Amino acid sequence: MTRHRKKLKPIIKLRSLYLWHRYIGISAALFLLILAVTGLFLNHTTELKMNRSFISSEQLLNWYDIEPPQRTLGYATNQHHVTLVEDKLYLDKKSISGHFESLAGAIEFEDIIIIAVDRQLLLLTPSGDVIERINNINGQRTLLGAIGKISNHIVIQTDDFFITDLDFSIWKKASKQEILNIEWSYPTRLPNSLRQALKHDYRSNILTLERVILDLHSGRILGNIGVYLMDAAAIVLILLALSGCFIWLQQLRKRRHKKNAT
């Protein structure tokens, strides 16, 4: 009887360990999958251009508390809208490459859109391609204050008022009489649909796919709880490895016992 008991005890232990190992394995499977898949992606962020792919899902942007832009300044030309949203410049809905600080105005001149921004004049086609960047206002690289039109000429305000044409090579100081007749470009209120589209576009260019995958990997996508959850998953995986090793050792010992007995 005593001998029988001695033989049974390790089998029950092993069986319960098997069960525990199975439960731990099932509960860790989901986390393991997340870790493995996101880890694979993170190893190839550059090749997959994940640092240049942006998330546009409203739910995810809201989840990350990405706020709509605070600063929106728009100017209307004959047929287009030029808008500065924070540091991004748009012609209608098309984003213009670069980062900008101050928008002083925009006019349309012979099918060319001329935008006074920071220290340069941007000459754009109606489809938003940059034809030329004029950085030289009367020989100086200076901050632009305003842009306007007078008859067939363009007027730029810096520390003075300068008149030029589409060649931008000859600059003439405007007389007092000419200054009075300038049609200045003034800020205008954007149509609601355009304002919403630009706000969405601005928000859609902040959160990268790489950030989201990284946060999924670390659990930070759920905040601090997610990090603790991933910590727990890591501990479960450690236990899984240890229990697996222990079961394997027990089996090995059992097989050796059987071999010796025969």
Add this chain to the structure above:
Amino acid sequence: MRLFTLVLICLLPLEALSRGVYQQPTDFINEVFQNNAPAAKRLWITGERKKISSDILGHPPLSLRLRFWGQGSRTAWILEEIGKEKPITVGIVINKNRVERIKVLIFLESRGWEVRHDFFTDQFKHIGLQTDTELDKHIDGISGATLSVRALKKLSRLALYLHSQTDFAHDAP
């Protein structure tokens, strides 16, 4: 008071003193043509030119049209390229299809301003372009200024290529 000013100057980071406008582009052009600059001409960067310019820069050109000044077999270009985050404005003179002079005019980056010194820019003198639009001479880099060095190399290649697309290239022997 003098001591205080001296201490204050010493505390200023060297980079902050090295950034800024070294020469206005207009002054550079006037200097190159000895105050007798010809009227600016324009070169459209479209079609094959756009493709080759994009290959040289590693991105599409910032605009479809570039201004340049030409006389005899010389052309002068004011070009811009982003170093790391901010643009570096460079004046380049090409004479007989080789670089005559290269000068950093405006540098707004916080690092890599060493590229403005003559010991670096002098390396570009008499350099030309191979058939694959690479420079025909090796340019030694500067540690800590890799991106600025790269930007200057790209711009010199671009200026040499664009010069070859103008009428002034055909005057060269």
